Amino acid sequence: MNIRADAFEALMAFQRRTEALGQISGRLEWDQETTMPRGAAVQRAEERAALEGVLHARRTDPRIEAWLDEAEAKDDVAKAQLRHIRRSFTRASRIPADLAEAVARATSTAQGVWADARASNDVAAFLPNLKEVIDLRRQEGQCLAQGNDAYDALVDDYEPGATAASLGAMFDRMRPRLVELRGAVLEAPHQPEPLEGRFSTEGQMRIARSLATAFGYDWDKGRLDLSVHPFSAGSGADVRITTRVEESDPFNCFYSTIHEVGHACYEQGIDPDYGLTPLGQGVSMGVHESQSRIYENQLGRSRAFTGWLLGQMRRQFPDFTQRDAEAFYGTVNKVRAGYIRTEADEVQYNLHVMLRFDLERALISGDLAVADLEAAWNDRFRADFGFPVDKPSNGVLQDVHWSIGLFGYFPTYSLGNLYAGCLHEALRKAVPDLDAQLAEGDTAAATGWLRNNVQRHGGLYTPQEVISRACGFEPHEGPLLDYLETKFRAIYRL
The missing domain is CATH 1.10.1370.30 (Neurolysin; domain 3)
Structure with a gap:
């Protein structure tokens, strides 16, 4: 039995399921922007928060760390897969599950409030939701930054290495x-x-x-x-x-x-x-x-x-x-x-x-x-x-x-x-x-x-x-x- 090869295959099988769930989460966002009934906004926020909770649990599963320690990369593709999974695990592990769910819930709600506020040119109607989103994202940034700049940590989500x-x-x-x-x-x-x-x-x-x-x-x-x-x-x-x-x-x-x-x-x-x-x-x-x-x-x-x-x-x-x-x-x-x-x-x-x-x-x-x-x-x-x-x-x-x-x-x-x-x-x-x-x-x-x-x-x-x-x-x-x-x-x- 090749333990290192088995660890890599187990990790990739687990990751594929996580990636599939992430695609479902993205589809919920697409639906919210295009065809979702207006009255569904509150329920959709709870749906997205629930799914984010599942995703966060998978992204921080302790088995990932064990698999990463044991897995062997046989080529450049496998090395890149491990690099991305390790980075994702490290970042996700720094964010508490309740914070991840709170961000998903708050942003889903704020998106609908923003669309209505934009249509009516009512900034005041949007500011309370925006403040909540900023407070939560600032907390995320601080968790990720580990004492360094919170904004740099947020930028790194979208452009690794940029500051x-x-x-x-x-x-x-x-x-x-x-x-x-x-x-x-x-x-x-x-x-x-x-x-x-x-x-x-x-x-x-x-x-x-x-x-x-x-x-x-x-x-x-x-x-x-x-x-x-x-x-x-x-x-x-x-x-x-x-x-x-x-x-x-x-x-x-x-x-x-x-x-x-x-x-x-x-x-x-x-x-x-x-x-x-x-x-x-x-x-x-x-x-x-x-x-x-x-x-x-x-x-x-x-x-x-x-x-x-x-x-x-x-x-x-x-x-x-x-x-x-x-x-x-x-x-x-x-x-x-x-x-x-x-x-x-x-x-x-x-x-x-x-x-x-x-x-x-x-x-x-x-x-x-x-x-x-x-x-x-x-x-x-x-x-x-x-x-x-x-x-x-x-x-x-x-x-x-x-x-x-x-x-x-x-x-x-x-x-x-x-x-x-x-x-x-x-x-x-x-x-x-x-x-x-x-x-x-x-x-x-x-x-x-x-x-x-x-x-x-x-x-x-x-x-x-x-x-x-x-x-x-x-x-x-x-x-x-x-x-x-x-x-x-x-x-x-x-």
Whole structure:
């Protein structure tokens, strides 16, 4: 009998069951955002808390520690499996079971309260729930940090190895060039045309489905629905996406869909042998975001692909009269004053993330009281963007993240942009005729390169290793900033 081999197999069998239960938990979250009856919110909070209790018990089962001590890894895949399981066990063991259940219950409840508060622009209605979520997540962070920085511990949930200091340094390097570029394009004599007209929900959704198909989304293993805040959920054989529709702004729907397809294709592209194991999902939210952002921006907002999209819009909306492909490309990429992060152009997007990063750090540390959050948001927004917030749904209530406890998640959006810039540079070298293919609506070469070099690995490598192996160099912000300056100086004729 090989005790070490038996221990590894026993551990993996146990882990697969835990991963399956985690997928069920994720499905409950998807249902809550899409089809759950409004009156079910209180019951759903109890359901999710109960399931989290089961999951926490499994993640902290003392047999895991014994199996880890005995298990032998015969190859790099097995070593990576053990690395992830050990990390998960260590982190879960530091969090009391009652705290894990309380977080699940509070975030499930807060999510529904946030949606109602956002719809009615009633910040006060949401603040008590937000305070509860922050208090609980701060406790979690303190348990995980073991005397170190609680916010760093929360960030590590989404981007292993990242810290507030490293992320803050990244933002400090990015901000000057982004602010300078934004000022130049907003003051440029040439300004692209704004989009005008009304575009039916049905027409937008037909194009959204075509876009998902064009980017390789596997409909046999997914579905597209509507939600207040677009998201992707699931992994392996069940990866679902949502979008939203505003009839005066079809780009919101189209690019939210492409963005979520990027997330979904990452999950669908992982080696199926890793299914229901720690390697069977994206390795970090930064790497995840690199896929959604390169799909959405470097590919989906490129001159070549927007030319193809223009043809789709003309066929779907006969009254649409954008004069030519070059003008349409400018319209798609127009830099304009706006409130909403998910609708922000590439130049300003990271500035929206920086605002949230600084505020949530202050919330977790206790330097910013929840009661003062709206005023702090509004003051910071006016200072950063030059105009006031007009209503809470365009300000502090616009994102779902804090209601569901995702503190430490926001900076991974910018890290994903940085990774996407590096991947795009490498992709262009690998596929020199990329634009000719994108002009035909054909993304297969680009998405295939990403699948082979990033997606299929799942959690096999660390986040930094995944990107550096794909690109041939260590990730840094230079390629992203160079891409933005080249693109937008051309559009604005600077």
